[in-house]
Amino acid sequence: MGLRLAQLAVVVLVVTLLFYWMLNLLPGNPCVAAFGGAATQEQIAECERDRNLDEPVIAQWAKWGGDVLTGDFGKSYLTGRTFGEAVSNSLPRTLLLLAYSQILALGAAIPLGLWTGYRQNSVSDKMVSGGAFALLSSPVFVVGLVLILVFAVKLDWFDLSGYEPISEGLVAHFKVMFLPSVTLASGLLPIYLRLLRTDVIGTLQEDFVGTARAKGLPVRHVLIRHVLRPSSFTLLTIFGIQAAQAVNGAIVVEFLFDLDGVGSLLVSWVAAREFLLVQTLVALIAAVFVTVTTLVDLLYSVLDPRVRRK
Amino acid sequence: MSDTAATLAKAFSPDVAPRQRRHNVALWLSVGWLVLVIASAVLAPWLGFLDDPHKPLSGQPEEGPSWSNWFGTDQLGRDMFARAVWGGRLSLSIAGPAVGIGVVVGGVLGVMAGYFGKWIDLAVSSLVNVALALPALVFALFIVIVLGQSYTNVTLAVTILSIPAIARIARAQALRFAAREFVTVANMMGAKWPRLLFREVLPNVVPALASIAFLAMGIVIIAEGSLSFIGASVESPSITWGNILAAGRGKLEDSPHIALITGGVMFATLMALNFVGDEMLRRLDVREARI
Numbered sequence: 001m002g003l004r005l006a007q008l009a010v011v012v013l014v015v016t017l018l019f020y021w022m023l024n025l026l027p028g029n030p031c032v033a034a035f036g037g038a039a040t041q042e043q044i045a046e047c048e049r050d051r052n053l054d055e056p057v058i059a060q061w062a063k064w065g066g067d068v069l070t071g072d073f074g075k076s077y078l079t080g081r082t083f084g085e086a087v088s089n090s091l092p093r094t095l096l097l098l099a100y101s102q103i104l105a106l107g108a109a110i111p112l113g114l115w116t117g118y119r120q121n122s123v124s125d126k127m128v129s130g131g132a133f134a135l136l137s138s139p140v141f142v143v144g145l146v147l148i149l150v151f152a153v154k155l156d157w158f159d160l161s162g163y164e165p166i167s168e169g170l171v172a173h174f175k176v177m178f179l180p181s182v183t184l185a186s187g188l189l190p191i192y193l194r195l196l197r198t199d200v201i202g203t204l205q206e207d208f209v210g211t212a213r214a215k216g217l218p219v220r221h222v223l224i225r226h227v228l229r230p231s232s233f234t235l236l237t238i239f240g241i242q243a244a245q246a247v248n249g250a251i252v253v254e255f256l257f258d259l260d261g262v263g264s265l266l267v268s269w270v271a272a273r274e275f276l277l278v279q280t281l282v283a284l285i286a287a288v289f290v291t292v293t294t295l296v297d298l299l300y301s302v303l304d305p306r307v308r309r310k
Numbered sequence: 311m312s313d314t315a316a317t318l319a320k321a322f323s324p325d326v327a328p329r330q331r332r333h334n335v336a337l338w339l340s341v342g343w344l345v346l347v348i349a350s351a352v353l354a355p356w357l358g359f360l361d362d363p364h365k366p367l368s369g370q371p372e373e374g375p376s377w378s379n380w381f382g383t384d385q386l387g388r389d390m391f392a393r394a395v396w397g398g399r400l401s402l403s404i405a406g407p408a409v410g411i412g413v414v415v416g417g418v419l420g421v422m423a424g425y426f427g428k429w430i431d432l433a434v435s436s437l438v439n440v441a442l443a444l445p446a447l448v449f450a451l452f453i454v455i456v457l458g459q460s461y462t463n464v465t466l467a468v469t470i471l472s473i474p475a476i477a478r479i480a481r482a483q484a485l486r487f488a489a490r491e492f493v494t495v496a497n498m499m500g501a502k503w504p505r506l507l508f509r510e511v512l513p514n515v516v517p518a519l520a521s522i523a524f525l526a527m528g529i530v531i532i533a534e535g536s537l538s539f540i541g542a543s544v545e546s547p548s549i550t551w552g553n554i555l556a557a558g559r560g561k562l563e564d565s566p567h568i569a570l571i572t573g574g575v576m577f578a579t580l581m582a583l584n585f586v587g588d589e590m591l592r593r594l595d596v597r598e599a600r601i
Binding site: 010011014015018019022133134136137138139140141142145146148149153241245247248251252255256263266267270271282285286 | 439440442444445446447451452453456532535536540542552555556558562570573577581583584
């Protein structure tokens with residue numbers, strides 16, 4: 001565990017240093033961007049001194065790291081807003097989008113995976129597995145465009161009017177969040193489904209499943225209590241890996257549905273050379289990923305007695 | 311341990327059990343579609359019947375598919391069929407080199423990590439872990455915005471993305487084969503590491519890498535499409551599948567054919583790539599199990 005934590009800490013360090021270095025490769029800096037070319041050399045130099053931009057990259061990075069550890073997440077060079085204020089609008093949207101889509105994907109993948117694994121090679125299995133294969137080949141933006149066309153344009157069931165927070169009422173909130181969540185889930189579903197199906201087919205060969213069936217337990221009970229439980233580890237692992245990659249889909253979905261989430265924020269910050277904010281956000285994403293992976297490892301030993309014993 | 315060419319030929323040979331015949335039809339349909347898409351992309355400048363994709367008023371603006379404009383026209387009356395072909399040309403000319411370089415670099419890194427182990431493995435595995443801790447699109451976005459939205463930079467960005475995934479698979483394959491009896495035997499017979507690596511291990515990793523190349527191609531096309539879609543790939547007026555779709559998003563109300571047909575072409579291409587890749591992996595594994 002100690003080694004793993006050290007490894008993860010190194011991962012976050014390397015990721016942030018890499019990004020800091022890359023950010024400094026950008027032509028121009030926040031001071032140049034702020035004055036819009038109308039500044040004298042002295043003004044720019046003073047501005048750079050104020051913001052520590054004249055120091056070497058590694059020193060800037062070290063200062064940023066120290067600040068983050070003491071709870072100072074940096075602030076905008078231009079507006080002076082702190083990181084917390086800057087993300088307070090966008091972050092909840094992206095997090096909710098990620099959460100809803102994971103719930104939808106798992107909620108659909110678990111029953112479908114159990115069923116198709118149990119009824120391997122049946123007509124329903126072939127249809128579901130074929131559908132999963134097709135989804136796997138569909139980029140989220142294509143799925144999203146089709147969903148918008150059918151459900152928002154033709155049927156007019158949903159609005160595409162940007163974001164509505166939960167405080168505006170659950171109905172309004174879900175009216176704008178449903179399609180984006182389904183779109184994002186469409187990318188995750190086939191991955192979960194295919195893995196679970198393979199797992200279930202393997203588990204069904206096990207002796208304890210035969211015993212459970214022989215005892216006369218109903219199929220549903222056996223599938224949920226005996227077959228799903230060992231497969232939950234596979235799901236957990238892939239969930240950990242997908243956590244970072246789901247952000248990719250989330251960015252595209254935000255653009256597609258005009259949600260103004262973290263993805264759009266990131267793009268505008270890079271363009272405005274907001275080094276500190278970009279840096280903190282990237283570190284945050286990396287840290288979340290690292291935390292999720294660690295939690296998955298810990299959960300393993302809680303869920304699986306075999307791991308605990310080792 | 312037959313050589314790579316024979317292994318690949320075997321993967322595609324029609325000599326399989328009858329219940330696989332349906333798979334074969336789908337396989338050859340996929341291969342046919344890929345040949346069509348690649349040929350039209352390569353030959354686009356010389357196809358006489360193809361309109362100029364940038365020329366306005368090739369037909370009435372925002373018309374659906376017709377005999378003169380197979381895929382319809384966009385708001386400027388540009389021919390969508392020509393745009394889809396030229397978009398495919400750019401998208402594929404980004405994905406092709408990206409996967410090519412990715413397979414070579416990722417393959418070399420992975421095989422070395424799997425075969426030599428020790429510090430090389432540690433270094434490569436750490437690199438792969440760091441790469442996996444980053445949302446790939448954020449990273450690509452970053453490279454493209456930092457270096458500029460040119461063809462080379464977009465290709466570079468998606469190439470870098472493909473390397474870790476390919477390296478991981480190559481490593482796993484190399485690990486698996488390095489532990490096999492025939493390698494041990496060759497080692498005991500006095501073969502040195504270059505022979506073991508290049509004559510014993512590598513030929514067995516290459517078929518898996520070839521199948522992975524098809525799957526990676528699909529992933530890279532999606533990655534480039536995502537970049538285009540959020541406006542961070544090669545700048546317009548360059549045409550890619552992704553930016554046709556992004557433009558079509560605003561036109562869903564009046565002319566859904568712009569997004570739908572190009573989306574369909576992209577979907578069919580990805581499906582074909584995945585199918586061929588999956589099928590190759592499956593058949594190679596079948597052979598693998600028989601050894």
